[in-house]
Amino acid sequence: MNSNSKFHKFAALNNIKIHPFMSDNTLSHFINKLPKAELHLHIEGTFEPELMFKIAERNGIKTKYDSVAHLKQAYRFNNLQEFLDIYYEGAGVLLHEQDFYDLTWAYLTQIHKENVVHTELFFDPQTHTDRNVPFDVVIKGIKRALEDGESKLGITYKLIMSFLRHLDEASAFKTLEAAKPYKDWIDAVGLDSSEVGNPPSKFERVFKACREEGFLLVAHAGEEGPAEYIWEALDILNIDRIDHGNRCLEDDKLVERLVKEQMALTLCPLSNLELKVITDMKQHPVLDMMEKGLLVTVNSDDPAYFGGYMDANFMAVAEALHMTKTQVATLAKNSFTASWLPKTDIEKHHKAIDALLVEMC
Ligand code: HPA
Numbered sequence: 118m119n120s121n122s123k124f125h126k127f128a129a130l131n132n133i134k135i136h137p138f139m140s141d142n143t144l145s146h147f148i149n150k151l152p153k154a155e156l157h158l159h160i161e162g163t164f165e166p167e168l169m170f171k172i173a174e175r176n177g178i179k180t181k182y183d184s185v186a187h188l189k190q191a192y193r194f195n196n197l198q199e200f201l202d203i204y205y206e207g208a209g210v211l212l213h214e215q216d217f218y219d220l221t222w223a224y225l226t227q228i229h230k231e232n233v234v235h236t237e238l239f240f241d242p243q244t245h246t247d248r249n250v251p252f253d254v255v256i257k258g259i260k261r262a263l264e265d266g267e268s269k270l271g272i273t274y275k276l277i278m279s280f281l282r283h284l285d286e287a288s289a290f291k292t293l294e295a296a297k298p299y300k301d302w303i304d305a306v307g308l309d310s311s312e313v314g315n316p317p318s319k320f321e322r323v324f325k326a327c328r329e330e331g332f333l334l335v336a337h338a339g340e341e342g343p344a345e346y347i348w349e350a351l352d353i354l355n356i357d358r359i360d361h362g363n364r365c366l367e368d369d370k371l372v373e374r375l376v377k378e379q380m381a382l383t384l385c386p387l388s389n390l391e392l393k394v395i396t397d398m399k400q401h402p403v404l405d406m407m408e409k410g411l412l413v414t415v416n417s418d419d420p421a422y423f424g425g426y427m428d429a430n431f432m433a434v435a436e437a438l439h440m441t442k443t444q445v446a447t448l449a450k451n452s453f454t455a456s457w458l459p460k461t462d463i464e465k466h467h468k469a470i471d472a473l474l475v476e477m478c
């Protein structure tokens with residue numbers, strides 16, 4: 118008998134009323150209560166249709182969709198590119214610093230409800246600067262919301278500036294120049310957008326310059342692109358963490374290397390399902406990867422488009438793969454291990470997870 122059922126028996130014998138919180142032993146409640154870090158999140162991908170309409174209206178922009186329901190109908194994708202086309206279109210209504218603040222604040226209030234206590238999030242400056250929205254407008258709005266999130270909600274953060282890989286090297290270098298006055302606000306750089314045909318090696322010189330500026334480095338690799346792109350991200354870009362990385366499983370030598378180096382992979386289950394990287398959540402490789410010794414984490418990627426934030430992503434894999442609470446707790450612990458938090462903070466979060474596991478198992 119586990120400690121929880123012992124408690125229930127004791128309560129029944131002694132006529133003690135159990136508060137609903139104390140009696141809710143479900144997996145979803147456990148997932149919700151687990152402290153978690155999110156390491157793969159595009160802030161533009163948190164743009165909920167309701168907020169999009171509100172901001173479009175106040176900016177006097179007419180979208181091609183006449184209602185939230187009509188817009189949501191467009192959220193059916195056969196691949197990454199079909200999603201990206203809609204994602205860039207949605208971001209097109211963001212014009213002012215307050216728009217970026219509202220977008221980021223909405224995300225933070227949502228994850229606060231899910232006990233996400235730390236987030237390392239991407240923003241895509243070129244998506245905005247290419248529409249003549251200045252770099253400083255974008256970053257100031259995001260940064261002000263992140264500061265409020267830390268002071269009012271206790272959510273710590275790191276900010277990752279992501280380059281769009283379908284654009285050229287010159288555009289990435291121009292973005293790096295624009296970022297230099299805000300260097301202290303940016304912890305890392307990343308690489309996202311259309312993967313196939315835009316290998317990491319295209320950005321070798323940009324990433325070298327970013328490393329020289331002191332940024333940490335990450336790159337999307339092996340989402341749709343081949344295992345070869347993961348090798349390039351490791352050997353040519355010298356990245357610190359891999360975003361997605363699902364296709365490493367096609368290459369045993371690569372898996373061996375990733376395990377040996379404990380290189381973290383930021384997996385995104387609902388994204389994988391919606392973008393047809395997998396056809397059924399039961400096929401998701403997260404458990405298989407854990408069993409191989411890979412340092413894997415669960416993240417939401419673009420939650421407004423893929424049907425859920427962190428809790429929904431944890432729940433989707435936990436249910437489909439029949440995970441134990443211990444396995445789910447390991448994923449939550451991995452999220453801190455793979456984060457860029459100081460060691461003492463990581464240990465503090467690990468302890469809190471261990472305590473919750475004892476309490477709720
Ligand atoms: N992959 C690549 N680029 C992206 C993604 C993604 O999942 N989301 C936003 N930009």
Ligand code: ZN
Nearest residue numbers: 159309360418
């Ligand atoms: Zn992503």
